[in-house]
Amino acid sequence: MINVIKKDNIVVLNISQSNATIPFCFEFEKECKASIDDFTKVLVITSEIENFAPYCHVDNQNDCIGLINTILSIKIPVIAAIELEAKSCGLELISACDIRICRKGSKFSLKQIYDGIPFRGVTQILPRLIGKGRALDMILTSREIDSIEAENIGLISYIDKDSAINKAMSIAESISENSAPIATKFVKEAIVNGVNMPIKQGILFESDLNIILHSTKDRSEGISSFIEGRPPKFKGE
Structure with missing residues (x-):
């Protein structure tokens, strides 16, 4: 389920749970397009589930690629607020955002290569964020990194010890009010x-x-x- 919250010129999309009858990527892409209007200045994406985004089945590959392309094409700033972890599908989703904020202790990894599951754009997006060598390391080894390393390599912009969404909203409000x-x-x-x-x-x-x-x-x-x-x-x- 995707909860849409609007505060002034800021739209928050909160992933609260996965609807088993509707592929997540299809549902989320639809909400992205429907929730943003001409008055929206910032989009914030956050999640209550452990892995930020639900598992994307290989049969829904085109929907997942479509979602990533939709986020990449959004003209306003997109902020991701990670409270727990972002692995595989979750990491692919946050990588498409402009600013990524996590709570201290969050974990990040890409496990698809061990399962033989196709990637959804992360082989192109991640090197642009953290460099080719670091991207190859994360993807080929599937190793998990913590919030400190994620910030050091440029995957994460800010770490907040208490609440990623509060920090994200503070930045979103600053952009909305001052720009x-x-x-x-x-x-x-x-x-x-x-x-x-x-x-x-x-x-x-x-x-x-x-x-x-x-x-x-x-x-x-x-x-x-x-x-x-x-x-x-x-x-x-």
């Missing part, structure tokens, strides 16, 4: 797409986005609010 919506989307687009370009091409891409941003009402509001010494009131226009 212009269009600029936030453009920053994510510039980084996600630009990192795969030669640096000069990436800078040109950033410049193109900046030119588009100049024509928005939010930019004018940002300048006006600065001159007038007041908080900006961005509308995403």
